[in-house]
Amino acid sequence: FIFIINYLLPNLLCIIVNFKDIYEKLINEINHTSFNIYETNTYLHYCVIEHIRLFNTININIQRSVKEDMIYNDIQFKKNEQIFILFSSILRNKDEFYKPDHFIPERWENSNMNDQEIVFGIGPQQCPSKTITPIYYKSILYHLLSKFTYKEVTPNLESKELYFINPYEIRFSI
Numbered sequence: 001f002i003f004i005i006n007y008l009l010p011n012l013l014c015i016i017v018n019f020k021d022i023y024e025k026l027i028n029e030i031n032h033t034s035f036n037i038y039e040t041n042t043y044l045h046y047c048v049i050e051h052i053r054l055f056n057t058i059n060i061n062i063q064r065s066v067k068e069d070m071i072y073n074d075i076q077f078k079k080n081e082q083i084f085i086l087f088s089s090i091l092r093n094k095d096e097f098y099k100p101d102h103f104i105p106e107r108w109e110n111s112n113m114n115d116q117e118i119v120f121g122i123g124p125q126q127c128p129s130k131t132i133t134p135i136y137y138k139s140i141l142y143h144l145l146s147k148f149t150y151k152e153v154t155p156n157l158e159s160k161e162l163y164f165i166n167p168y169e170i171r172f173s174i
Contacts, residue, residue, distance in 0.1 A: 004133070009140055012051040014168040015103055016141075017150045018157040022047065022105070030146050037138050046105035048137040052119045053091045054103060054162055091119060103160040148172040 016022050029035060029043050039045065063084050066077040077083065092100040098107065120130035127133070151171040 004136065005140075008051065008055060008057070009137065010168060010170065011055060011165055012047065012137070013141065013144065013170055014153055014155075014165055015051065015157065015160075015162065016047065016145075017153045017170060019103075019160065023150075026141075026145060030142055035142075037142055038135065040134070041109075043105060044138050044141060045134060046108040048134045048141075049108050049119055050103055050105040051137075052133070053097075054101070056088045056091050056119060099161075101161050101163065103162050144172070148174060 016026060025043050026047065035042070037044075063082060066079055066081045066083060068079050070077050090096065094100050098104070120127040120133075149172065151173050153168070153170045155165065155168060157165070
C-alpha cells in the first residue's frame with residue numbers, strides 16, 4: 001500500500017487530470033448521487049484497472065511445461081521443457097490488448113469481471129489483494145476528485161501512450 005500511495009495513485013491522478021475527457025467523465029460520475037465506490041462497472045473502476053494493467057506491480061513468472069514440440073516466434077520448444085513467462089509482458093501483449101501501451105479505460109466496459117481480474121494474476125499466482133486494491137485506489141481518488149479541484153499538473157502529457165511518468169506535480173484548490 002505504501003507503493004500505491006507514493007507512486008501509483010499520484011501517477012494515475014496525473015493521467016486523469018492531463019486528459020480533459022477522462023477528468024470530466026470521472027467528475028460527472030462521482031458527483032452523481034447513485035455513485036457507489038464498490039461497483040466494478042464504473043468508469044472510475046475501469047481507470048483503476050487500466051492503470052494497474054499498465055503499471056503492474058505483480059512481478060511474477062508463470063512456469064509451464066511445453067505440451068508438445070512447437071515453434072513460436074522462430075523459437076523451437078521441445079515437449080516437457082520448462083518455460084517462464086513474465087506476467088507483465090502478457091498485460092502489454094498487442095495480440096491481447098488493442099494499443100497495449102495506451103491508457104484506454106473503455107477497453108474494460110464490455111468485458112466480464114474475469115477479464116478485469118487478469119491484472120491481478122492468474123491461478124495460484126493471483127494477488128490476494130485483488131478485491132481491496134481497487135477499492136483502496138477508488139476511495140482515495142473519489143475523495144480527491146470530489147473535494148478538490150486541480151489547478152495545474154506537470155508534466156503535460158501529449159499522448160495516452162504511457163511508459164513512465166516521473167516526476168510529476170499536481171496542485172489542488174478547495
